[in-house]
Amino acid sequence: MSLRIALDDAPEFYTNLDIIQGRIVLGLTRHEQIGAIIVKLEGESRTALAVPANDPNGGQTTNASSGNVVHENHKILYKVEQVFPDKNAPPLIGPIILAPGQHQYPFRFKVPFNNACGDPNAMARLGGLAGQGGFASGPGIFGLGGIRVMDGSKQLMYSHVTKTLPPSFTGFPRQAEIRYYIKVTIQRPGLFKENWRYNVGFKFLPIEPPRPPKTNQEAYARRPFTFRPRSPASQLSQQGKRSSFFGAWRSSSNPNLNESYATSSVGADGKLQAPSPQPPTPTGSMPPSIEMSARLPHPSILTCNKPIDLRLIAKKLAPAAEEVYLTSLQIDLIGNTVVRCQDLVNTEVTKWVVVSRHGLSIPVSNPSDPVGTEIIVPEVLWRDVPLPNTVMPSFITCNLSRDYQLEVQLGLTWGKPVGPQAASSNPFKNKTSQVPIPQTLHLPLHFSTIEVYSGLAPPPQLVEAMRHQGRVRPASTSTRPSAPRPARQTTQQQPPRPPAIPPRPTPQQAAALQAAAAAAAASDPLYPPQLAPGQTEPAYDDAPPSYDEAMAEALTVAPVVGDRPAYSGVTNENGPSTIPGGNEKS
Numbered sequence: 001m002s003l004r005i006a007l008d009d010a011p012e013f014y015t016n017l018d019i020i021q022g023r024i025v026l027g028l029t030r031h032e033q034i035g036a037i038i039v040k041l042e043g044e045s046r047t048a049l050a051v052p053a054n055d056p057n058g059g060q061t062t063n064a065s066s067g068n069v070v071h072e073n074h075k076i077l078y079k080v081e082q083v084f085p086d087k088n089a090p091p092l093i094g095p096i097i098l099a100p101g102q103h104q105y106p107f108r109f110k111v112p113f114n115n116a117c118g119d120p121n122a123m124a125r126l127g128g129l130a131g132q133g134g135f136a137s138g139p140g141i142f143g144l145g146g147i148r149v150m151d152g153s154k155q156l157m158y159s160h161v162t163k164t165l166p167p168s169f170t171g172f173p174r175q176a177e178i179r180y181y182i183k184v185t186i187q188r189p190g191l192f193k194e195n196w197r198y199n200v201g202f203k204f205l206p207i208e209p210p211r212p213p214k215t216n217q218e219a220y221a222r223r224p225f226t227f228r229p230r231s232p233a234s235q236l237s238q239q240g241k242r243s244s245f246f247g248a249w250r251s252s253s254n255p256n257l258n259e260s261y262a263t264s265s266v267g268a269d270g271k272l273q274a275p276s277p278q279p280p281t282p283t284g285s286m287p288p289s290i291e292m293s294a295r296l297p298h299p300s301i302l303t304c305n306k307p308i309d310l311r312l313i314a315k316k317l318a319p320a321a322e323e324v325y326l327t328s329l330q331i332d333l334i335g336n337t338v339v340r341c342q343d344l345v346n347t348e349v350t351k352w353v354v355v356s357r358h359g360l361s362i363p364v365s366n367p368s369d370p371v372g373t374e375i376i377v378p379e380v381l382w383r384d385v386p387l388p389n390t391v392m393p394s395f396i397t398c399n400l401s402r403d404y405q406l407e408v409q410l411g412l413t414w415g416k417p418v419g420p421q422a423a424s425s426n427p428f429k430n431k432t433s434q435v436p437i438p439q440t441l442h443l444p445l446h447f448s449t450i451e452v453y454s455g456l457a458p459p460p461q462l463v464e465a466m467r468h469q470g471r472v473r474p475a476s477t478s479t480r481p482s483a484p485r486p487a488r489q490t491t492q493q494q495p496p497r498p499p500a501i502p503p504r505p506t507p508q509q510a511a512a513l514q515a516a517a518a519a520a521a522a523s524d525p526l527y528p529p530q531l532a533p534g535q536t537e538p539a540y541d542d543a544p545p546s547y548d549e550a551m552a553e554a555l556t557v558a559p560v561v562g563d564r565p566a567y568s569g570v571t572n573e574n575g576p577s578t579i580p581g582g583n584e585k586s
Contacts, residue, residue, distance in 0.1 A: 002027035003198045005182055013203035013567055014111055014180075015456050016165065020202075021108040024083060024184050028103070033095040035187040037084035041109040043077030043180040043204070045166065046579040047399045049341040069580060072341045074398045075155060076115035076165060077180065083107050095189045109182075111165070111204075117155045117398060118162035158398060166395040167454070168203045168570040172348055173578040176339045176400055179570070180204045201573035205304075205564075208393065208453035210463045212299060219300045221445040222293030224317060227324075227414045228439065229287050287414065288320035290365050294408045294445040302333075302404070303455045304393060305386050305565035308354065312377035312408070314364035324365035327440065328411030329381055331355040333391065333404060333450075340399045352391060355382045361417055389566040393454040406447040414439040455565050 007022040014020060024037060048071045083105040085096060169178040179201060186196040295311040302308060308331065314324075335350040364375050395402055415438040 001029065001032075001196065003184065003186065003196055005184060005198060005200045007182075007200070007202075010202070011564060013168070013205045013564065015205055015454075015564075016111050016113050016207040017459065018111045019108065020111065020182065021106065022182075024105040024107060026098075026103045026105070026186065028098055028100045030100055032098050033189055034084065034098050035095045035189045036082055037105055038185045038187065039081045039083055039107040039109075040183045040185070041077060041079040041081075041111075042075065042183060043115075043165065043178070045074040045076050045178045045397050045400055046577070047072045047176045047339050047341040048174060048579050049339065049344040049346055051344065070342050070344065071579070072158060072399050073154075074115070074117045074158065074160070076117055076178075076397060077112070078116050079109055081107055081109065113164060113207075114162050115160075115165055115397060117158075118160040160398045161396060163396050164206050164209070165204065166397045166400065167205050167392045167567070168573065169392060169400070170570045170572075170575075170578065171337070171350070172339070174580065175346070175348075176337070177578055178397075178400065179573070179577070181573075201570075201575075203567060203570055203573050205454050205456065205567050205569075206393065206395070207456045207458050210458060211301065211453070215298070217298040218295040218311075219298040219447065220293050220295045221408070221447050222291055223443055223445060224289070224291040225412075225441065225443060226289040226318070227287040227441070230439075286318060286320055288322065288324045288365055289316075289318035290324060291315040291317055292364075292410055292412070292443055292445065294447070296406075296447065296450075299451065300406075300447060300449065301451045301453055302387060302406075303453050304391055304567065305389055306455060307383055307386050308406075310382060310408070311379070312410075314375045314377065316365050316369055316371055316373045316375075319367075319371060320365065321367050322415055323363045323367060325360075325413045325415075325417050326362040326364050326377060326410060327358075327360050327413045327417050328409075328442075329355060329357040329360065329377075330409040331382060332407045332409070333387065334407060335391070335402055335404050338401045352388050354387060355385050357381050358411075360411075364412070387452075389568045391452060392567070392569045394452045404450040404452050406450045408445040410443045410445070412441055412443060 002025075004025050005022055006025055007020070010022075011018075020041065024039060026037075048069050050069050166178050168180060169176070180203070181199045181201040183197065183199040188195055291314070293313050293315070295313065297309055310331070312329075314326075331354045333352040333354055335352070337348040337350065339346045339348065360381075362377065364377065366373070366375070369375075392402060394404060417438055417440075
């Protein structure tokens with residue numbers, strides 16, 4: 001026996017509204033009895049955290065003692081399709097015997113927009129409370145149904161949010177992961193025959209939400225600073241004269257000898273040359289004072305595998321006689337991953353170094369410029385550097401969330417920076433000369449809230465429909481008459497009128513209202529209705545889809561492979577789960 005899943009034209013990753021289609025290829029070497037072949041499209045968000053020893057709750061809410069590991073598993077995507085026998089065919093009394101050879105069964109799924117676990121009505125219908133022991137309708141062994149589905153009642157115990165499906169993620173082993181896969185189950189009737197199972201994983205990257213229109217507004221992080229005033233020139237010269245024990249002895253015994261020694265130099269022939277005049281030191285000069293600001297378009301949105309749309313601006317705040325240079329630049333993207341597991345919360349911080357430039361010498365303040373002059377740092381330093389392909393878009397799901405921050409670290413120098421070769425060629429030059437050592441400081445600029453989008457634009461039809469929904473509101477179906485506008489009071493007093501008596505419903509209308517209330521109360525997933533005599537399947541109605549889901553079902557978008565960026569959020573989509581107990585059957 002051989003079993004595999006062959007996907008048709010599989011891209012590097014799938015996204016919302018994609019059509020996932022392929023074939024189940026079953027190879028048999030002998031006759032086999034097959035009850036049904038079920039294909040499932042599943043997505044799971046798993047978390048596992050250990051109860052800390054200093055837990056203030058004492059493990060009461062998690063119902064676990066210190067050191068134990070608690071788990072939380074959300075079925076964010078769950079779709080089931082029966083490919084054999086045909087669901088439209090009449091029901092058969094017994095299993096079907098397949099002949100030896102190769103058999104193929106096509107399947108087709110459409111990836112939705114939002115997660116499935118956020119719908120309590122849909123989860124309650126999947127076995128457990130509202131289903132029949134985790135089995136769907138249809139003939140099967142012991143009369144329990146032909147298709148085994150997951151127990152959706154477990155999802156009702158967790159708190160959920162209804163959001164766009166999150167991206168694939170396996171960044172924290174044994175703590176958190178988000179996986180998507182296609183699973184096939186071949187049911188074999190019999191007490192001692194195990195069902196055949198096979199699954200194949202795939203990467204998923206969601207469609208980004210509609211971007212706001214571009215404006216001239218900018219978000220900025222700025223910080224003014226001033227260099228420390230330099231020491232007087234006399235102190236610098238005395239520090240150079242007293243650099244050795246013999247220099248201090250000459251200074252006390254013979255000042256003239258010390259002056260000639262301090263200002264003289266040794267020539268190439270080894271003889272002492274005449275003293276050279278020293279350059280004047282700018283005594284009493286005002287230290288430079290500038291303001292560095294980093295600016296991003298507002299709202300601050302970055303795109304996966306795209307460069308950062310950043311501007312660096314230096315503004316002169318005070319007159320100065322010397323230049324200020326930018327010597328280093330580093331741009332870090334900081335990701336905060338919040339892992340939730342029941343009542344336990346853990347935050348993991350990940351940092352990506354997007355740009356790192358050192359040994360620069362870019363002037364950002366000119367002595368001849370007036371106060372208030374702004375100088376823009378050349379964007380060539382970061383314009384061609386995209387975000388790493390391991391950066392996933394920002395997302396929020398039931399037990400995991402990811403948000404980002406941006407930090408720009410600048411190195412600034414007062415005075416011409418000394419290159420590494422010049423500094424290493426003569427290490428004693430700065431000790432004897434009166435040229436001041438350049439003063440360097442490091443300035444961080446921080447953006448606390450950054451959104452990262454996937455770069456997969458939504459279909460124009462969906463964007464237009466969502467905008468139309470925001471402009472057009474559905475008409476109210478209420479039959480209550482609108483209250484008239486009160487008239488302007490006049491000088492003549494009108495006698496007070498008694499309040500209007502609301503219309504009384506007729507006996508037929510009252511009976512209809514009571515029947516509607518009883519039907520609404522019977523739809524509670526915690527108290528499902530009982531089956532009537534002779535009824536084999538409960539008459540449940542599907543919950544109304546959200547607006548996004550309804551529009552997604554109405555749209556047909558062909559997958560575009562060439563326009564999709566590289567994404568490596570999952571190391572191995574077909575690898576085993578890193579969460580303890582993550583390979584359970586469902």
